[in-house]
Amino acid sequence: MLFKIKSEGMKKESARRVVTHCQWLSRKAPGNIYPQDKVEYNLNSNFLFAVKGRYKIYLFSVLIFILSMMDNAQGQSDKVFRAGASTSNITPMLGEPIVGNFNEPLAENIHDDLHARALVLDDGDTRIAIVLVDNVGVDQAVLDEAKKLIFAQTGLPKDRVLIASVHDHSATSAGGKGLKRRGWLFGKPLDEYQTFLIRRIADGVQVAVKRLEPARIGWGVGKVPQHLFNRRYFMKEPVRNPFGGWDKVQMNPGIGNPKVVRPAGGTDPEVSFISVQSVLGRPIALLANYSLHYVGGVPANDISGDYFAVFANKIQKLLKAEDQDPPFVGIMSNGTSGDINNIDVLGKPTKKYKPYEKMQVVAEDVANEVFRVYQNIKHQNWVKIQAIQSELLLNVRRATPEMYEHITRILARPDTAKPLYHPLEKIYAQRILQMELEWPNQMYAPLQAFRIGDLGIAAIPFEVFTKTGLDIKAKSPFKPTFTIEIANGYYGYLPTPDQHEWGGYETWLSTNRVEPQASEKIVAELMNLFSKLK
Numbered sequence: 198m199l200f201k202i203k204s205e206g207m208k209k210e211s212a213r214r215v216v217t218h219c220q221w222l223s224r225k226a227p228g229n230i231y232p233q234d235k236v237e238y239n240l241n242s243n244f245l246f247a248v249k250g251r252y253k254i255y256l257f258s259v260l261i262f263i264l265s266m267m268d269n270a271q272g273q274s275d276k277v278f279r280a281g282a283s284t285s286n287i288t289p290m291l292g293e294p295i296v297g298n299f300n301e302p303l304a305e306n307i308h309d310d311l312h313a314r315a316l317v318l319d320d321g322d323t324r325i326a327i328v329l330v331d332n333v334g335v336d337q338a339v340l341d342e343a344k345k346l347i348f349a350q351t352g353l354p355k356d357r358v359l360i361a362s363v364h365d366h367s368a369t370s371a372g373g374k375g376l377k378r379r380g381w382l383f384g385k386p387l388d389e390y391q392t393f394l395i396r397r398i399a400d401g402v403q404v405a406v407k408r409l410e411p412a413r414i415g416w417g418v419g420k421v422p423q424h425l426f427n428r429r430y431f432m433k434e435p436v437r438n439p440f441g442g443w444d445k446v447q448m449n450p451g452i453g454n455p456k457v458v459r460p461a462g463g464t465d466p467e468v469s470f471i472s473v474q475s476v477l478g479r480p481i482a483l484l485a486n487y488s489l490h491y492v493g494g495v496p497a498n499d500i501s502g503d504y505f506a507v508f509a510n511k512i513q514k515l516l517k518a519e520d521q522d523p524p525f526v527g528i529m530s531n532g533t534s535g536d537i538n539n540i541d542v543l544g545k546p547t548k549k550y551k552p553y554e555k556m557q558v559v560a561e562d563v564a565n566e567v568f569r570v571y572q573n574i575k576h577q578n579w580v581k582i583q584a585i586q587s588e589l590l591l592n593v594r595r596a597t598p599e600m601y602e603h604i605t606r607i608l609a610r611p612d613t614a615k616p617l618y619h620p621l622e623k624i625y626a627q628r629i630l631q632m633e634l635e636w637p638n639q640m641y642a643p644l645q646a647f648r649i650g651d652l653g654i655a656a657i658p659f660e661v662f663t664k665t666g667l668d669i670k671a672k673s674p675f676k677p678t679f680t681i682e683i684a685n686g687y688y689g690y691l692p693t694p695d696q697h698e699w700g701g702y703e704t705w706l707s708t709n710r711v712e713p714q715a716s717e718k719i720v721a722e723l724m725n726l727f728s729k730l731k
């Protein structure tokens with residue numbers, strides 16, 4: 198059944214490709230002559246006849262070669278690189294549940310508005326859109342609808358559109374309340390906020406397309422290691438999990454916990470960024486990528502764009518891009534931060550930050566580093582853009598007979614009963630039961646790869662561990678490469694196979710939903726996609 202749906206989708210997709218190709222052809226139709234097309238080659242034809250024998254053939258071949266090279270150069274130079282960007286307000290209504298933690302407090306205050314920030318790039322042949330949404334994770338069922346609307350409004354097919362969530366833990370749900378958000382949402386009716394979000398994302402792309410103008414593009418990579426900590430730690434003694442078993446690794450064991458041995462992984466200190474500016478040097482947009490879960494320090498009932506939004510404001514200030522027309526768009530995307538946070542467990546207890554204070558500190562350091570590197574990068578007049586997407590079939594993790602027995606036992610206990618093993622055991626029993634009832638045995642994970650000149654972008658619909666992100670950076674044929682996580686869907690955490698062995702929150706069934714080898718299969722498929730863009 199699932200396969201049938203997908204194959205119909207693929208047919209529609211190839212039809213879309215034909216449409217966009219035709220649109221491109223019509224732009225290059227006779228009559229639409231670029232100034233460079235009028236260049237003529239004044240060759241002295243008598244010169245060739247004066248040369249005799251095989252030298253004539255040799256010289257002729259050389260001339261043909263030079264002519265073809267000139268033609269190639271001309272082919273590239275008549276293409277204009279263009280960029281456009283927009284900011285779309287997606288602030289929800291008050292009274293909706295704020296999600297990202299185990300409780301779901303209702304929104305009572307808006308500290309700062311939420312946005313979908315779009316960047317559209319066009320090399321004259323290929324157009325792509327990258328949209329970052331201030332949400333904890335928007336389901337693929339919702340993003341697919343947004344992509345349909347984007348196609349209807351702009352002709353951009355879905356493999357050219359990357360829509361990712363920044364992983365904002367101070368935004369309301371884009372998937373309903375309580376357990377509903379964790380269900381299989383394909384085919385279910387859209388709620389009010391989902392409908393609004395879809396419309397605002399598509400409108401944002403449409404506005405960015407409208408703002409396309411001749412542009413230059415550059416990129417760079419800086420380092421901001423001081424705010425990154427691997428949040429998973431090996432413990433001196435095994436730790437109980439909600440299933441009655443024991444884990445070697447614990448997430449967030451607490452600052453100064455004497456049972457901590459060492460972190461169970463590293464961090465990726467890099468902040469990568471792409472900058473686009475007008476041909477006269479006016480900043481159009483800057484898209485950054487940093488592998489930090491979020492910062493937080495937000496009162497429970499507040500809506501806020503977290504440090505992602507603060508970065509956007511700070512980089513705008515540093516680039517002196519305030520009060521511009523059209524407005525500058527700063528964007529922070531989430532790298533591979535499934536196991537990375539902002540808490541120094543091994544350090545001494547630090548000062549207590551006021552609400553919203555810590556995110557200012559982090560965003561300031563990240564923006565300053567981007568700005569430092571920015572001043573030495575070269576903006577190019579034209580680079581090639583390519584996009585490719587595939588859908589990787591993955592096995593969904595299923596409850597074993599023992600797990601079934603466990604969740605049945607836990608669910609039969611009264612709500613007032615003291616937990617047997619773990620405070621979250623009932624929540625996990627409910628989530629696992631829901632997964633067993635609603636989720637199929639296999640799923641297609643949308644994977645996407647963009648090439649922008651020598652730069653690569655990978656997109657993965659999971660909360661990806663930093664080790665996987667570093668692996669992608671090392672193996673990618675494009676330098677630099679970065680990964681945008683929670684892109685084109687949201688399917689939970691993606692621990693590496695060894696992290697699955699060690700256990701801990703991110704590996705628990707229903708926090709993680711796919712086979713333990715999934716991260717390696719995803720990296721292999723992304724390298725396959727990158728190899729097709731060479």
Ligand SMILES: [Zn+2]
Pocket residue numbers: 364490660
């Ligand atoms: Zn998370």
